Amino acid sequence: MLPIERQRQIVEQLTNHGRVLVAELVNLCQVSQETIRRDLSMLEKQGILQRSHGGAVITQRNIGPSTAGKADLSEHELAFSQRINENVPQKMQIAKRALDFISPGDCLLLDSSSTCWFLARQLPDIELTVLTNSLRTVQTLAAKGNIRTICLGGQYSSRYEDFKGVVAEHPLKEFLINKIFFSCSSLGNDGYLREGNENNAHLKQQMLLASERKFLLMDASKFLKPSFARICHYRDVDILITDTLKDKELQQELAWNGVNIIDCSQRQSTMQIMNF
Structure with a gap:
């Protein structure tokens, strides 16, 4: 073992x-x-x-939500305005690499992560449909005339600058979404992607179910770290795009579970990407 x-x-x-x-x-x-x-x-x-x-x-x-009397762990999550100033070169590098997997005519789903906001800023003004629950991403894409932008409504969070809840989940069933680009708080030792907020985690679960191809954008600071609410196992991801992945054991685990790894620090990916 x-x-x-x-x-x-x-x-x-x-x-x-x-x-x-x-x-x-x-x-x-x-x-x-x-x-x-x-x-x-x-x-x-x-x-x-x-x-x-x-x-x-x-x-x-790390005590779960079923434990009574415990503090709300989501209070410790950084606000969006703080996260956009963290690991900026790495997030820009990851976002730039993600552009290689976007083609005219795609219907994309972007979550409200700061990394996806960096991706939205770099999207070329080509024929795309983009669904997102991020207010900041909607504002960024508003200047790009060829991109059709659809905001997933719901309860607005000024802390995270996004929308969530049942109202945000409902439109996901109405579209044929080619690709989702998303991030999360951590990839834990148990193999699960996690969020610091259970509402964010649940919405991302629904986003993943609605999308054909799943692209995880994650900088190296998030690997093998604990966090609160479970999203999915990494085997549910098609492609991981990261600035660097030095942990050979984790790299092997991901590959064994069918995750194609794009390591931006390497000239070539660790796997050959086909039909994306």
Whole structure:
């Protein structure tokens, strides 16, 4: 069993039970105590758990919404106005590479991530239909006369500068969407893409279901980090576009699960992309 698979099982046990014992994990994973302790140490460094005598407990910030009396973790998410100033060169590089997968006549879906806003800014003024729940993206595309822009309505969030809720989800059923370009808060050790806000996560689930091809735009700062609400497993993604992916183990895991990787730091992708 690969380390990432073991750590995924450890996180699942923590999520389900709130605590794990070394002895139980040894039996579950069929490895030595030393190996389990190394896994726990790595997960502790990532803020997922806190080690205790004979095992570990889940950290407060990773307790799910079903736990009563806990703070709303979405409060700790950065506002959109803050996120657009983070990792700007990386996001611009990712957005520029994403243009290679956009053709005249496409019907695109862009989420309200800051990375997709950078993509919207770089879109050429060609015949496209773009659906989005991002107010900032709508404003950006308004100056491009050949792009038909459709805003997904719903409850507006001034913090995230986007729309969400049932009203935003309904129009997704009315269009044949070729490609979705989206980002998220993190890709965790358990293999799941996550958001810091459960409402954002649910809307992105519906966006993915409505789209034929799924493009994940993610800079390296988000890999193997904990976050709150589950969106989907990375095996549900067709193409990952990132500024760099140095973790060979994760790279292999993604490839085994059918995810084509576009590493902008490499001259060629790690997989051959066909029919996109």
